[in-house]
Each structure stands twice: as structure tokens, then as C-alpha cells.
Amino acid sequence: MNAPLPARRHHLITLESTAWDQVLADLEPASHAYQCLRRWHAKGWPLVVSRQPGELSSGQLQVGIPLPTDWGRQRLSLIIPHALSLTWGGFPPAHEAQTLLPVFLAQDWLSLCQQLQAQGCKAQIYGSYGWELITGQGYVREGSDLDLMLPVQSATQADLLVKVLNEAGDIKGLPRLDGELLFPNDDAIAWREWQQWRSGASSKVMIKRTDGLRIQAHSDWSEHTSTLESSHAT
Known part of the structure; x- marks a missing residue:
């Protein structure tokens, strides 16, 4: 088994059969969750690492499975043993969304x-x-946002990307673009909120991390973005 990478939000992982056995053993076989998880396991689809609650013990990992429309369209949350997970990879590159667009x-x-x-x-x-x-299952509905994960190395790069995304808003028929800027230090900020914050139109911004949330005041943004820049440099 490959050594697992440090878990972060949005990482996709697969589980060893032993881990699946542990997960399913805790559920009622007749339950909807059990039936869905068995099907998910059989398909070999990944699970996504979610924000980690502070009460988790060492070696545990919280992951999620968003069920497609035909399966009830709900999100299942699981606690799994990290040691029994295999790193699977990331979400598809943005250009592949072309196949789902008009x-x-x-x-x-x-x-x-x-x-x-x-x-x-x-x-x-x-x-x-x-x-x-x-x-290949049905998730996209009328009005679904098109969510972009945008890895960035600096605040300057984030500003340039936001400019590109804003201009894309003029493309007729394109779904509403949403998503997050992902910084090297594990900070994630919705790109639309980043734009408001950087311009001074908003006094605070929510920063998501794998281990929790925090609110950054606008008065501290210069110091914070300097920290982001220096974290990349090191």
C-alpha cells in the first residue's frame, strides 16, 4: 500500500476492502445508507476528504460521499481509519467539464x-x-453552479485569476462560476469573497481549512496576504 498523503479538504481517496468492511459492519443492512455504500464500493468510486472535526482521534479521517439524484441526493459522512485508505487523486481537470456543457x-x-x-x-x-x-451519474441540474478548484501560490496570482473569472461571466449561457482559491498553507477562500475582500467591499472573509474555519478581518488582510506570499517562498 502506498503511504497516504497528508489529508486535506477535496482530496479523493479509495478504501481498502478491510476499511469498507468496517464501515458497512456499523450499518443496518436494510438501511438506505448501507445499500448506497455497497453500490459505491462496488463501483470503486472515491470518497472526498471533508473538514475534520476536532474531536476525531489520531488515525481517523472524516470523509463524505455525495449521492447522485437517482440515489436520493444526500451527503453521507463517514469516519474511517486513515491507515486503511489509499490516495486516489484529485478531481478532474477543468477542461473535462466541456463534455457536460452545451x-x-x-x-x-x-x-x-x-x-x-x-x-x-x-x-x-x-x-x-x-x-x-x-x-457518470446524474448530479448536474438546471441552475447548478460550476465549481472550480483553483490552486494558487500567491495573492497576486489569485487576483489575476479572479479577473479572468469575472470576465468569463459575460459568456452567454455559461453556468454560474463558483469555487475556491486554494493556497499552499491550506487556506481556502471562495473566489467571489476574495474579490470583495481585496477590493475593500467586504470587511471580513471566511477562510476554510481542513481543520476548521476562521474569519479574517479586512484590517488584517495586508498582513495575511503577506503571510501567504512568504509561505510559498519557503
Whole structure:
């Protein structure tokens, strides 16, 4: 077994059969959750690492499974032994969402992905579009946001990406773009909130981390973004 990577939000993992046995043993066989998890396991689909509650003991990991529409469209949350997980990888690259978009949007979408790439960002698709790409099941509905995971190395790069995404809002027929900027220190900030915060239009911003949440005041943003820059440099 490969040594597991440090778990972060949005990591996708698979489980060893031993871990699945432990998970299923705690559930009533006739329950909806049990039946769904058995099917999920049989398909070999991954689970996603979620925010970790403070009360978890060492060696445990909280993961989620968002069920598709035909399975009841709910999110199952599991506590698993980290030692019995195998790193599977990440969500699909952004350009693959082209297959789920109307044909007339294909070129605009690929152009947007190329613009993000030109800024040094290998964007990924998560949320409804990401899970439909992974499983082939129905997740995307009318009005579903198109969620982008945007790894960034600095505040300056984040600003450039937000500019590209804002301009993409003029593309007629494109689903609403949402998602997060992911910094190297595990800070994640919704890109729309980042834009409001950086411009001074919002006095606070929510920062998500694997181990919890915090609110950053606007008065501290210069110091905080300097920390983000220095964390990349080191």
C-alpha cells in the first residue's frame, strides 16, 4: 500500500476492502445508507476528504460521499481509519467539464481553461459537475453552479485569476462560476469573497481549512496576504 498523503479538504481517496468492511459492519443492512455504500464500493468510486472535526482521534479521517439524484441526493459522512485508505487523486481537470456543457459553449469553456492555465493555475472541477464526471451519474441540474478548484501560490496570482473569472461571466449561457482559491498553507477562500475582500467591499472573509474555519478581518488582510506570499517562498 502506498503511504497516504497528508489529508486535506477535496482530496479523493479509495478504501481498502478491510476499511469498507468496517464501515458497512456499523450499518443496518436494510438501511438506505448501507445499500448506497455497497453500490459505491462496488463501483470503486472515491470518497472526498471533508473538514475534520476536532474531536476525531489520531488515525481517523472524516470523509463524505455525495449521492447522485437517482440515489436520493444526500451527503453521507463517514469516519474511517486513515491507515486503511489509499490516495486516489484529485478531481478532474477543468477542461473535462466541456463534455457536460452545451456544444455551443465548448470553445468558450476551453478558452477560459487556457486563460487560467496561462496564469499558472491547473484548475479542477468539483461539486455537481465534478462528481458527474467521476461517476457518470446524474448530479448536474438546471441552475447548478460550476465549481472550480483553483490552486494558487500567491495573492497576486489569485487576483489575476479572479479577473479572468469575472470576465468569463459575460459568456452567454455559461453556468454560474463558483469555487475556491486554494493556497499552499491550506487556506481556502471562495473566489467571489476574495474579490470583495481585496477590493475593500467586504470587511471580513471566511477562510476554510481542513481543520476548521476562521474569519479574517479586512484590517488584517495586508498582513495575511503577506503571510501567504512568504509561505510559498519557503
